[in-house]
Amino acid sequence: MSREWDGMDTPPDNSPHVDRRLGDARSTSSTPASLVEPVYARWRESAALGRVRLGRPLTFAEKALLNHLRDPEGQELERGRSYAAFDPDRVALQDALAQIVTLQLLVAGLDQLPVPVTVHCDHLIQAKVASTADLRSALDQNSEVYDFLRTACARFGMGFWKPGSGIIHQVVLENYAFPGGMMIGTDSHTPNAGGLGMVAIGVGGGDAIDVMTGQAFNLRWPKLIGVHLTGSLSGWTAPKDVILRVADVLTVRGGTGAIVEYFGSGADTISATGKATICNMGAEIGATTSLFPFDANIAAYLTATGRRAVANLASGVGEDLRPDPEVQADPERFFDQVIEIDLSSLAPLINGPDTPDLAHRVGEVGAWAHDNGVPSEISAALIGSCTNSSYEDMTRAASIARQALVNGLRAKTQLLVTPGSEQVRATIERDGLLADLEAIGATVLANACGPCIGQWDRGESGPTKLNTIVNSFNRNFPKRNDGNANTKAFVTSPEMVVAYSLAGTLDFDPLTDSIRADSGADIRLDPPVGDHLPSLGFDSGESGFVPPPDDGTEIVVAVAPTSDRLQLLTPFPPWDGHDYMELAVLLKAKGKCTTDHISAAGSWLRYRGHLENISDNLFLGVTNAFTGATGEGKDPSDGRTRSFPEIARRLAESGTPWCAVGDENYGEGSSREHAAMEPRYRGGLVILARSFARIHETNLKKQGLLPLTFDDPSAYDLIGEGDRISVLGLASLAPDTPLRCRIIRPDGGPVEISCSHTFSSEQIEWFVAGSALNVIRNRKTAAGRR
Secondary structure (H helix, E strand, C coil), X not given: CXXXXXXXXXXXXXXXXXXXXXXXXXXXXXXXXXXXXXXXXXXXXXXXXXXXXXXXXXXXXXXXXXXCECCCCCCCCCCXXXXXXXXXXXXXXXXXXXXXXXXXXXXXCCCCCCCCEEEECCCCCCECCCHHHHHHHHHHHCHHHHHHHHHHHHHHCCEEXXXXXXXXXXXXXXXXXCCCCEEEECCCCHHHHHHHCCEEEECCHHHHHHHHCCCCEEEECCEEEEEEEECCCCCCCCHXXXXXXHHHHHCCXXXXXXEEEEECCCHHHCCHHHHHHHHHHHHHHCECEEECXXXXXXXXXXXXCCCHHHHHHHHHCHHHXXXXXXXXXXXHHCCCXXXXXXXXXCCCEEECCCCCCCEXXXXXXXXXXXXXXXXXXXXXXXXXXXXXXXXXXXXXXXXXXXXXXXXXCCCCCEEEEECCEHHHHHHHHHCCHHHHHHHCCEEECCCCCHHHHCCECCCCCCCCCCEEEEECCCCCCCCCCXXXXXXXXXXXXXXXXXXXXXXXXXXXXXXXXXXXXXCCCEECXXXXXXXXXXXXXXXXXXXXXXXXXXXXXXXXXXXXXXXXXXXXXXXXXXXXXXXXXXXXXXXXXXXXXXXXXXXXXXXXXXXXXXXXXXHHHCCCCCEECCCCCECEEECCCCCCEXXXXXXXXXXXXXXXXXXXXXXXXXXXXXXXXXXXXXXXXXXXXEEEECCECHHHHHHHHHCCCEEEEECCHHHHHHCCCCCEEEEECHHHCCCCCCEEEEEECCCCCCEEEEEECCCCHHHHHHHHHCCHHHHHHHHHHHHHHX
């Protein structure tokens, strides 16, 4: 990690007093026991109440949810239907979304936050050369944004993690996650903390704002999917293979609206960080979150990361931080679905390309690639990311590298390594693991997201034609890693990535095949070996945590009017009380329409704090269902073909409201709030789709948009180019009540269809007010008048 840190000194401590519990939580770089004690103090009582109310034993996830209800006695508890109000223990923000969250916080006008919040600078560091150079470049290019976030943290009492400190989810795991706790984070892979038994849920900025301003976190009571693990992992099989198998079973939307709870004797054999890998990628199946019960491995990790007091507290209620015995004995009675996985017979897998649920056995992927026109030659191999950058991951990857070095093998592809945190980086450097990987040709990148989120500049020599990469990341949509739609990405374990880098091709199975060395010898690789935790303990490296002052209310958070990176927000207008009549159809999306398609990352990350500028990427990655073209369509105003963002801008400037039509699982992917804010900013009012991903549907509601699903999915096919759509009966908008929609054809009679929504009574207030943020502002204004 670079020692440079321009203008990022700790802000002055100029205040007398804050609430003691929150003061402790804010002023240290880890969760204090004082924050955990109240959670466990009420644990048994809340669980007992839940058993009475539900009339049965409880799963671990249910206990944790019940323990964080705002109204445990009166809250409805019907799975998949009841909206519940929760009080999370903390909030975590990554720097890309923290900008827009902070800008909304300024609009809300609050002075003090009721929960601990941290901001993590991990998204804006581009991988181009190597760690030190890339970090120095990021500090130079993003200084305005970092200074804005650092100042905002001081102003509102949030902890600030400097660039280079690590990826948000790894830092949270090392410092803040604890068994049975509840947190929300503005990133879809927040469930990584489920590896320590925490109910950690990825959200958009609107949900974060709610909790940060004292409102409840509103969530539909989740369904429960149980994954019963037996046996134990061995050989080339890794924790990554567990979630790759679950993704194969459930697909990218099979976990929508559900918590995935892992249990069974096999669960206790997996390390805490291995559990985190599995929970992290639960985002790829649409799950609300995933979690494991408390066990000895979790206690050991807490102790190794300096939280012995938390481990002791958890151990004191350890039997309660697990499902009730009856659940383990007869899981079918308690889960909506149960998946059985025998870890002893689980084969190493590699998933992809283009979607994280397309699973192949490692020995079969080469033949699949040949049959499907995907290059078997590998252009790059990448290990790390928030999913797989633990000490255990690195030791297993390095064990393969050491074998290669001894036998005269080097990587035949570009090999990039991303440590998940400064603590992991410092520890694996001390223990020689980085040197092992560098010896076979690896380049070490900054402790940041990098290529996993599109922050990868492959340079002029980077391939533009069809090419294949393998990585240990979580998401592999087209353009996800390098912005190139021709890059086919496969996801597998870190040790398997290293093996593939040595072979240079997908036509390789390390369980059975050899690699020809320069000497002519055929080398067989032994299975990887690794350590859950470092025997010498963790080396914390250079601390990247900046605590806030006790009172920052006098600190000014400034945004330059001329900035092209940051822009103050103007509240969205409220609903005008009328039905939406003859909305122009801006686009009809075909197939996948993820948040990457709606609002790309990569180079566009620089505009995450400037809504006007980033709206120039709106729908650029979407496939037009009418023409098959990407990112462009017919302008409803004059019939000319233009890019979707240009059409949206023209419609907004002319005051023409519009809607968009999506396919299945619209908004799949990240918690990217901009994918909802941009349509609203450009005058969009309604999104109709066959189905929605959970986070994105909530984000749309938060911004005052109306997400509707076709009651008959085939109604999607009825919408033609040039049609307009009316949404009728909005004055009677009510929970569980469908709306009438009318398709108006340019040369024919209207077609009536029925559409449903998932608004609760509280969420209807967001729609009426124009956004959830407007509701908060209105309440604050009303309180000020009293």
